[in-house]
Amino acid sequence: MSDDVYERLREAIVTGELRPGERLRDHELADALGTSKTPVRHALDRLAELGLVDMQRNRFTRVAPIDLDDVRDAIALFGDVWIGSVRHATPLMGDDDVTYLSELLEDMTSAVDASDVAAFSAALRTIAVAYARIEGNATRSNVIEFLGPQIRRFSAQARGDFDFAALRSSTAGIGLAMTQRDAVGTRAALITLFDTVLPAVIDRAEERSRHVDVPPADA
Incomplete structure (x- = not known):
């Protein structure tokens, strides 16, 4: 499940469906993808390693700008x-x-x-x-x-x-x-x-x- 969520989110970011700066809320993504928040959080961690999302501690996650x-x-x-x-x-x-x-x-x-x-x-x-x-x-x-x-x-x-x-x-x-x-x-x-x-x-x-x-x- 985490792999599927990761691949779908990665593709949405790569293609521009999710735009730079767009906030990513765990519960909203879980609802949209039909899963729980745990696979979403795992996927966001992996996307952060690729530099595709910025994760602000105790604040929010957003799609990273293109540097x-x-x-x-x-x-x-x-x-x-x-x-x-x-x-x-x-x-x-x-x-x-x-x-x-x-x-x-x-x-x-x-x-x-x-x-x-x-x-x-x-x-x-x-x-x-x-x-x-x-x-x-x-x-x-x-x-x-x-x-x-x-x-x-x-x-x-x-x-x-x-x-x-x-x-x-x-x-x-x-x-x-x-x-x-x-x-x-x-x-x-x-x-x-x-x-x-x-x-x-x-x-x-x-x-x-x-x-x-x-x-x-x-x-």
């Missing part, structure tokens, strides 16, 4: 983990692995062509996890899974800030090098994605946030 510095760090770490995995996984790849990764890359390409940010983020995570599993490195896989919700959440809130032409070019570069089992080329393409293309999305989101009219506190 762009934290998002930068998460994307940089995600990229470092994946890039590190490429060097170890590529020599181990068999034909079946390349076929599977190519299928996953097709999903990512389709998401970019459809300008579907949610699908792109999901495909990115799936391919990175696949590399970690080929390498046989559970730690890398766990780190990627841990970072996934925070990155997906930002992506859902910043759909208009993505440069899909740049994503398309990066995806093509990753795919070409990957199918050729070119570790150096794959790492270079990933470095471009994680050091240039995705940080630029955050820069645009940050610039946009500066121009959003904020009502006065007493409005």
Whole structure:
């Protein structure tokens, strides 16, 4: 029950159904989810570990704001983990692995062509996890899974800030090098994605946030 409540709340926060700053009351969530308060509290503890909720001792719990510095760090770490995995996984790849990764890359390409940010983020995570599993490195896989919700959440809130032409070019570069089992080329393409293309999305989101009219506190 706690796992189900956790997954439902996590998804609601990641997709923006529960907005940053929104208060989360145990009894209201329990009623809405058809459960007791205990699984809700367990779920909120886990969400706090991911940085998706802020829990104020003896006060209230709220959906955490999106901190762009934290998002930068998460994307940089995600990229470092994946890039590190490429060097170890590529020599181990068999034909079946390349076929599977190519299928996953097709999903990512389709998401970019459809300008579907949610699908792109999901495909990115799936391919990175696949590399970690080929390498046989559970730690890398766990780190990627841990970072996934925070990155997906930002992506859902910043759909208009993505440069899909740049994503398309990066995806093509990753795919070409990957199918050729070119570790150096794959790492270079990933470095471009994680050091240039995705940080630029955050820069645009940050610039946009500066121009959003904020009502006065007493409005």
